[in-house]
Amino acid sequence: MRAKIMYFVMATVLVGFFVLAGGRGVALIGIGTPLTVTFGIAVLVLPVIGAWFLWQNTRFVQRANRLAAELDAEGGLPVDELVRTASGRVDRASADAVFAARRAETEDTPGDWRCWFRLAVAYRDAGDTPRAREAMRHAITLHGASPATAAE
Known part of the structure; x- marks a missing residue:
């Protein structure tokens, strides 16, 4: 729930910034000189x-x-199986074991979005956001292409 609230707050702040920047851009264009019009369009x-x-996010x-x-x-839904140190960092050996299991599951059934979803969660739990997003994108793509969801 906290993540949703933070996302909403950040999105609201961004939209406010977009409105302010857009207003400045329009004001610059309104001045009418070639330089300010160029800057206004860029803004x-x-x-x-x-x-x-x-929107994409x-x-x-x-x-x-x-x-x-x-x-x-x-x-x-996968359970966080990663062992953590007292400071909260992920134990590398634990992460390697979980990733090996998730990768093997994904390699065995590469067309199953559920496997890719679980792999994405494992990456996220370990703090590897780029790989987590990539795996989640693939899960979303597979889910959209699956016959069960096409009939819905």
Whole structure:
């Protein structure tokens, strides 16, 4: 729940920034000199890129949450099996064992979105965000292409 609140707060702050930056861009264009018009257009591009990025991130999170809910309904959500040190850091040997198991599961059934989802969670638990996002994107793609979801 805390993560959802933080995401909403950050998204709200970003939208506020987009509005302020857009206003500055329009004001610069309104001045009418070639230099200020150029800067105004450049300033307007930033909120557009930011809004696109925020939209893509929001869609990614919504899709990942749908997969989590579906997997939870099936009773297949993974449990955090990683051993942690007293400081909270992941024990490397524990992480290697979990990753080996998750990778083997994914290699055995590469077309199963559930395996990719569990691999993404293992990466996230270990703090490897880029690999976690990549694996989750693949799980989302596989889920969207599966015949069971196409019929829904």
